[in-house]
Amino acid sequence: xxxESTQIHNIGYRDYEGPRLGRAYARRSLxxxxxRGAYGLGRSAKSKVxxxxxxxxxxxxxxxxxxxxxxxxxxxxxxxxxxYAIVMQALISLFLAAQAPQTVSRDLRFKTVxxxxxRPIERGDYVLAKFAAMTSALFVLTAxxxxxxxxxxxxxxxxxxxxxxxxxxxxxSVALLSLLFSGIAxxxxxITPRRGFGIAAVIAVLTITYGAVSTVQAIAYEQGSTxxxxxxxxxxxITLIDGVxxxxxxxxxxxxxxxxxxxxxxxxxxxxxLGLIAGCYGALMRRYRKVGLS
Amino acid sequence: xxxTESLSKRFPRVTALDRLSMDIGxxxxxxxxxxxxxxxxxxxxxxxxxxxTEGRAAVxxxxxxxxxxxxxxxxxYMPEHDCLPPDVSATEFVVHMARMSGLPPTAARERTxxxxxxxxxxxxxxxxxxxxxxxxxxxxxxAQALVHDPQLVFLDEPTNGLDPVGRDEMLGLIRRVxxxxxxxxxVTSHLLGELERTCDHVVVIDGGKLLRSSSTTDFTxxxxxxxxxxxxxxxxxxxxxALREAxxxxxxxxxxxxxxxxxxxxxxxxxxxxxxxxLVRDLVxxxxxxxxxxxxxxxxxxxVFKDKDAAxxxxxxxxxxxxxxxxxxxxxxxxxxxxxxx
Ligand SMILES: Nc1ncnc2c1ncn2[C@@H]1O[C@H](COP(=O)(O)OP(=O)(O)OP(=O)(O)O)[C@@H](O)[C@H]1O
Ligand SMILES: [Mg+2]
Numbered sequence: 001x002x003x004e005s006t007q008i009h010n011i012g013y014r015d016y017e018g019p020r021l022g023r024a025y026a027r028r029s030l031x032x033x034x035x036r037g038a039y040g041l042g043r044s045a046k047s048k049v050x051x052x053x054x055x056x057x058x059x060x061x062x063x064x065x066x067x068x069x070x071x072x073x074x075x076x077x078x079x080x081x082x083x084y085a086i087v088m089q090a091l092i093s094l095f096l097a098a099q100a101p102q103t104v105s106r107d108l109r110f111k112t113v114x115x116x117x118x119r120p121i122e123r124g125d126y127v128l129a130k131f132a133a134m135t136s137a138l139f140v141l142t143a144x145x146x147x148x149x150x151x152x153x154x155x156x157x158x159x160x161x162x163x164x165x166x167x168x169x170x171x172x173s174v175a176l177l178s179l180l181f182s183g184i185a186x187x188x189x190x191i192t193p194r195r196g197f198g199i200a201a202v203i204a205v206l207t208i209t210y211g212a213v214s215t216v217q218a219i220a221y222e223q224g225s226t227x228x229x230x231x232x233x234x235x236x237x238i239t240l241i242d243g244v245x246x247x248x249x250x251x252x253x254x255x256x257x258x259x260x261x262x263x264x265x266x267x268x269x270x271x272x273x274l275g276l277i278a279g280c281y282g283a284l285m286r287r288y289r290k291v292g293l294s
Numbered sequence: 295x296x297x298t299e300s301l302s303k304r305f306p307r308v309t310a311l312d313r314l315s316m317d318i319g320x321x322x323x324x325x326x327x328x329x330x331x332x333x334x335x336x337x338x339x340x341x342x343x344x345x346x347t348e349g350r351a352a353v354x355x356x357x358x359x360x361x362x363x364x365x366x367x368x369x370x371y372m373p374e375h376d377c378l379p380p381d382v383s384a385t386e387f388v389v390h391m392a393r394m395s396g397l398p399p400t401a402a403r404e405r406t407x408x409x410x411x412x413x414x415x416x417x418x419x420x421x422x423x424x425x426x427x428x429x430x431x432x433x434x435x436x437a438q439a440l441v442h443d444p445q446l447v448f449l450d451e452p453t454n455g456l457d458p459v460g461r462d463e464m465l466g467l468i469r470r471v472x473x474x475x476x477x478x479x480x481v482t483s484h485l486l487g488e489l490e491r492t493c494d495h496v497v498v499i500d501g502g503k504l505l506r507s508s509s510t511t512d513f514t515x516x517x518x519x520x521x522x523x524x525x526x527x528x529x530x531x532x533x534x535x536a537l538r539e540a541x542x543x544x545x546x547x548x549x550x551x552x553x554x555x556x557x558x559x560x561x562x563x564x565x566x567x568x569x570x571x572x573l574v575r576d577l578v579x580x581x582x583x584x585x586x587x588x589x590x591x592x593x594x595x596x597x598v599f600k601d602k603d604a605a606x607x608x609x610x611x612x613x614x615x616x617x618x619x620x621x622x623x624x625x626x627x628x629x630x631x632x633x634x635x636x
Contacts, residue, residue, distance in 0.1 A: 016405060
């Protein structure tokens with residue numbers, strides 16, 4: 001029976017006899033609502049503006065490169081698949097700073113979290129859904145331009161195997177980046193429920209660590225201590241990703257001198273990245289243990 | 295519906311629940327207690343969100359310690375605090391919460407429309423919640439607790455922040471949740487007066503201990519206080535005193551309404567039923583006084599359990615301040631005595 005007809009006839013209360021899809025369904029619903037929310041879908045027109053602009057700006061350079069490649073019939077794309085996200089890191093930070101607080105802080109600020117926990121879902125479901133949603137949103141942002149590049153490369157009749165391998169490596173790299181960056185941004189947002197603070201804190205953590213690490217790396221390079229450069233890269237999220245993909249995903253490093261970590265040090269990079277992702281998940285679980293009881 | 299057995303919850307510094315054993319059947323049940331009595335703590339334990347330190351509890355026959363998820367699927371919860379995001383509409387919010395309870399998308403939308411209408415939200419439901427009045431927000435909070443058609447709802451202080459009219463509307467709505475929707479209700483409040491008209495059964499707790507659990511008819515007979523105010527007349531320059539003396543001759547104990555300016559003109563007495571109203575009306579008429587008002591007083595819960603001596607000495611304002619509640623045994627004796635007299 002449609003909603004309109006019930007309003008007209010104003011019939012009494014009806015019991016619900018239909019299915020109750022339970023916890024896994026609720027978790028999926030929370031995931032899709034949060035993922036859509038990160039792009040402003042299902043929310044006001046105003047909240048669509050920023051994420052959509054960022055998405056467009058993120059893909060624009062890729063589209064231009066592809067157009068140039070097709071037109072000039074070059075042998076290679078001007079930028080590696082693995083390098084794209086590193087070059088565009090400022091945009092990634094901006095997207096996270098705007099969307100991570102809205103993904104988790106709203107529920108905390110308006111005390112909606114206890115309502116979720118009065119439903120079949122539990123703390124772990126909530127954290128998982130939010131983490132997965134933020135990661136997916138970031139993956140969409142970072143993988144879309146790679147897809148543009150790949151399709152363009154195939155149109156320009158570049159070497160298929162070569163391009164496919166590069167594209168695959170790029171996807172693995174941005175998947176790892178999405179997990180790491182989302183984790184960090186969500187933890188920061190979850191401990192700073194005030195929206196303005198959350199935005200500032202996410203930007204600060206991502207850019208200050210990168211600024212500090214690259215400055216010290218540059219000094220180390222000047223002084224010729226090339227070993228130190230690789231170790232220093234462990235201390236900011238973007239250089240961590242750079243190190244991992246240089247060691248294992250065929251990327252050329254953006255570190256000064258272009259020397260990324262060796263495979264040995266690369267293992268340390270991978271362990272640190274995975275440890276950080278797990279740590280962020282654990283921190284979120286801890287954070288919500290307190291909230292659930294308040 | 296709900297059964298607890300020696301249920302205790304201890305926090306590092308306070309004992310929020312102290313060996314609480316009770317049995318609550320279908321219908322509307324009021325859970326009454328002063329601030330900090332442990333009402334919200336009990337609800338959290340019953341939802342399976344917070345483990346009890348000791349003892350057991352079952353909701354709808356399911357153990358709260360092991361079947362929290364199943365309980366929460368069949369139960370609704372309206373928290374005492376604000377929980378609504380201001381930037382979405384009531385419809386969007388309630389649809390989302392319905393899906394969180396496991397309703398498929400279409401059912402979630404249909405039931406949201408129905409439920410919002412039942413709680414009395416019409417055109418407003420498409421506007422952002424931020425612009426709603428407190429009364430409308432309370433209705434949205436109630437709607438999200440009902441949208442998945444639970445068997446039982448926990449309403450934590452639903453009348454909080456409402457003016458007298460809003461309060462009555464909310465209480466009427468709560469009554470309908472049971473009579474029209476067939477959903478049992480556990481509703482908390484620190485005012486016994488407002489619950490005795492709404493509930494079938496009232497449970498009183500204080501300091502985490504069970505003070506009393508009984509059907510509301512028992513309560514009402516003991517607790518109704520009448521406040522009467524009369525005019526003076528030429529024959530009786532002090533109408534209030536004349537009325538008090540007339541009542542005393544009939545064996546009725548009275549108290550003054552307090553020390554506030556004007557409050558001395560209020561006579562308080564315990565109503566034993568319809569007869570008391572008639573008696574007061576007749577006495578006032580006989581004395582040739584004008585009846586300014588005669589109303590039922592809402593009590594603070596502690597007032598019900600004052601022992602007799604304290605009752606004589608106490609002034610009504612003290613009832614609005616936290617009043618020490620006597621030990622459960624004393625209360626039981628007193629209430630028991632009250633029943634024997636009748
Ligand atoms: N998480 C907690 N940690 C420590 N103490 C707590 C916690 N939650 C509640 N308490 C304490 O337990 C007692 C009972 O609290 P509760 O919130 O259940 O009372 P209440 O009856 O709901 O009161 P109110 O009418 O104010 O809502 C209070 O003394 C409170 O300070
Ligand atoms: Mg409470």
